[in-house]
Amino acid sequence: MFRTTLVIAVGIACGTFAAGGRAEEQALAIRWDFPGGNVVVESAGNVDETGKCVVQMKPDLDGGRDWFYWCFEATAAKPVEATFEFPEKVAGQINGAVGFQGPAISQDGGQTWDWMGNDTAVVRGRSFRYTFAKAGESVRLAVTIPYLQRDFDAFKARHAENPHFRTSVMTHSRRDRAVELVQIGRPGPDVTAVLMTARHHACETIASFVLEGILQAAMAETPAGEAFRKKYVLYAVPFVDKDGVEEGDQGKGRTPHDHNRDYGAGAIYPEVRAIMELGESANVRASLDLHCPMLNLADHQVLYFVGPKDYPPHNEANVKRFADAIKQKLPAGSPFGPLVWLKDADADRWKHNSGHFARRPGALMAATLEIPYAPAKAIMHPEAVRSYGEAILRAWNETSFASSPSP
Secondary structure (H helix, E strand, O other), X not given: OOOOOOOOOOEOXXXXXXXXXXXXXXXXXXXXXXXXXXXXXXXXXXXXXXXXXXXXXXXXXXXXXXXXXXXXXXXXXXXXXXXXXXXXXXXXEEOOOXXXXXXXXXXXXXXXXXXXXXXXXXXXXXXXXXXXXXXXXXXXXXXXXXXXXXXHHHHHHHOOOOOOEEEEEEEEOOOOOEEEEEEEOOOOOOOEEEXXXXXXXXXXXXXXXXXXXXXXXXXXXXXXXXXXXHHEEEEEEOOOOHHHHHHOOOOOOEOOOOHHHOOOOOOOOHHHHHHHHHHHHOOEEEEEEEEOXXXXXXXXXXXXXXXXXXXXXXXXXXXXXXXXXXXXXXXXXXXXXXXXXXXXXXXXXXXXXXXXXXXXXXXXXXXXXXXXXXXXXXXOOHXXXXXXXXXXXXXXXXXXXXXXXXX
């Protein structure tokens, strides 16, 4: 199920939002009826005598708090220079719907993406400009580089012949979408079960590219891959909020609560219930939950760990060792960090993925790693972000995790 499409006729009478206006009157058609699509068009001015127009937009929220995810496609019926403008303040952030590297852009229907960049002649705070040079030109634009079911399917196809890479259906979402479980390695008496998850909040797409890099390194026929599989079996859930990912939801702060506030008795999301069951059946002893933080807050432009400091007993020491190893492995161009910002757990933290797995018997480590969307000076195109995931896997191999006493 996707949001209703509204074709905006930006032209002679474009300010009226005439849906399906006559082709000769349309300068620009905007749609978001595709996987991951999300936007609300608030107003659009007429195309002036110089061939320019301004379209005012905002993110479409789905039953939750103010947040910043948006993604749409615009197609020109004739040459036009369009400025897309978002609210001055979104989710408590100035210019909060456009990141430091500008919007993500795809000129091939969403097959490949990169960042528009932060050239102030094109991207100015909460707005950005795109010039459609010819009739029929189409572009997709988004607050972040999308990662959808089709991206994971392509990843799965690339590694279909790898004997260490297995996928299964862990459960089905509320809207009956299959929720995948990846397994790399095999359980055994001297093998530790590790869980990695992404997209508890549907919009946090950069985490998915990091997870791809981790999975790729863990299954590889390399010294790092072999060393990992000798000691660990990895279970990974690429899309915890599968419906939100495909339907273009924000996913953060849902009503009555989002997926990462659902752990414990009475969980309402089938994905979370299945993850908790997996923790029991596989005896998961270490977990890493991948997220993305706020888009534009200054202290959210780095890699950082959050989670319970005091559970399991050696958690803070283990996370610090892991973070130090990651710093040594990350390539040039990566975001700064990771920093370690664990806190004493409270009642809310136990409802998080990291809080739930921190209290499992024999737990070694449980934490959330926040990966920034697009810090101004970091390289954040997909292939680079995958390399950060590979570095994290190598760092995992080199981390000596202190054991917690059994209860």
